[in-house]
Amino acid sequence: MTWLVWRQHRHQAYFAAALLAVFAILMLVTGRQIASQYQSALTSCGATHSCGNLASTLTLGTPLLSLLAAFTVVAPCLLGVFWGGPLVARELETGTSQFAWMQSITRGRWLLVKVGWALLAAAAWGGAVSALVTWWSSPANALNQQRFQPGQFDIQGIVPVGYAVFAVALGIAAGALLRRTLPAMAITVGVFALLRLVIGQDLRSHYLSAVTILNTFGHRMKAPTGSYWLVSQGLIGPGGRLLTTSSLASGVSINGVPLSEMPPACQAVAFQGPVKVTSCLAAHGYRGIFTSYQPAGRYWAFQGIETGIFVFLAAALIAVTAIVVLRRDA
């Protein structure tokens, strides 16, 4: 059966391998350039003891390259659509599943081998892309401390493997349920995007309870360090209520609180400096500023939890696929 799976999909495999090779070469070549760029920048700033500002003055690589790296966030979805969608659906559509099932191989074995290889290949391909991007991003991670941020979190580490396995499982399940390739592909894109959005935006911040720092006015500001993930921040109002700043607010901010969130009187004295703004806010009853965040040390815990969620969902989808394929009329 493995022979048949290979024979059916070998052109797909060659294409994916070629694509990966091109990507790898690109990443490896530019990655080394970026690494040496960073090293020399460190050396020169170290000599002048001005490394504190490095993050705002140094740009690593080119915007195009950063775009390419960021683009790998769609890789799992593509795998799901092109490898997962047609895997079972195409065979049900064309009737070749009937041919296979009337050889002396049970439906269970047929499904196991096909799905097994598809998920393995997805994990391997997704993992290879992620490894390349993670390695390529390590100077940027060290410089900008952004790896825990949404966007970077999704394309580095082990979560892309979880996404890839889930996307392919989703494609397979959609195909088995709908029995048509194109609708299955469409459903895969839709459901995958939706789930990633929901889990990434809403669920992720709740994996572990965020740490909250309360900075009351008049005391020394304590700030989180390293590549932490800012979950929410805002003013501490009268009575100690935490007034979260809307994440959509933009513009100038003092200590992380946008001017637009402050009473107009304090907005007026903004140009006079942060000390004046602080005393103005204190006069209006605000007690201080709070920061809720996930500490940098929890990065791998979060990676593990999110990967686990997606792998669990993938397993559930495969279970559904198995029930549908084994029990339904051919």
Add this chain to the structure above:
Amino acid sequence: MISFRLDGHSVVPPYLQIVQQVRQALRMGVLDVGDQLPTVREVVAATAINPNTVLKAYRDLEREGLVEPRAGHGTFVLRRPPGPPPGTHSRLARSLAHWVRGAREAGLDDESIESLLRVTLQAAAEEETA
């Protein structure tokens, strides 16, 4: 080796057609004593008929004593059906062809020849019983 031609539209069942064609071949001298009949598989491959039909025909011929199966080798002709030797047939066929030519020249079509033949056979049969 003879080959069989089966007429799907004939009222004669297929197995009987095979029996008749074997007998005819023996009479005409196309098949001789000791010759091997085509194997069931050969007949079936050529005519796409049911193998049991061929088996039935060969069993009938065996029962008549015309053929005998030899295990592992095939079915072989044992003896000819009672009647004049093959030479008679070819001799009579030639004179019949000559007569038919004459009848055609006289203006008879196939249908008239056939009905003439039928009437003559009937008259001859009545003569024999009389």
Add this chain to the structure above:
Amino acid sequence: MDPQDAAPLAIVTRGLFKRYRKVTALADCSIAVPEGRISALIGPNGAGKTTLLRLLAGLARPSGGAVAVLGGTPRQDPAFLAEIGFLAQEIPLYRRLSAEDHIAAGAHLNPRWDAASVRDRLRGLNIPADQAVGTLSGGQRAQVALSLTLAKRPRLLLLDEPVAALDPLARRQFLATLADAVAAGGLTVMLSSHLVADMERICDHLILLAASRVQLCGDIDTVLAEHQVLVGPRKDTTAIERDHTVVQATHTARQSTLLIRGAAPVIDPAWEAAGVGLEELVLGYLGQSAPPAIAHLSAVGEDQ
């Protein structure tokens, strides 16, 4: 006694039926096919032929009734699957793979596999084995599919309208290949078709389906011997109906033609009796149930 009569049964069903939501595709099907037969499954579209074949192959699950194929229930078991060959009407093959690829796939997936027989057959029919199967003609694809199905050396072969899309020569070659495989021994065949002339030639057993029910099941010779056609002046048929089943009766102003079934002889001298051929028999049974069969046609077609 014909040694065939004592043959074990390759297929036995009792009260088998299949329902899709509101439509009954097959109702109360009780048949028996002895081993070694080539059985013709005849019936109009929508009569349940494909459903029956799929139930026997284990591709569909019955809604009720009993079915035994080669002594066991159709099930997901490699040993059982190895004994059954099924060829669907659409002749599903991997279009981008060649016949050779299919042969290799078969070798990997089946315990018994006669690759040489496939290659010999294809060579004999001048079908290229290294070309993508999708580029072959319908007749060539059917031959490839049949050869592959035979290569697994099944004991039972189920074919759903295998010659429907073939030209006369391809049809003849296909049936010859099939008959040859049966002649080699150890094989029972059930094939569905519309072409009664072909069926009469190659089949020795008959199952007639109409309106999703079995109308006839038995050896063709026996079935034909049980029926006769009576032609006579237009008159009352109660006397006939006492001892026989009237399958179909057609009347003109002056004449009646009856297709009857029954062993008792017809004594009334007004009736002229004649034997019946397979095509006439089939038409008689199908004609008699035409309106309900057509009503079932549209319903089944929509649901599937």
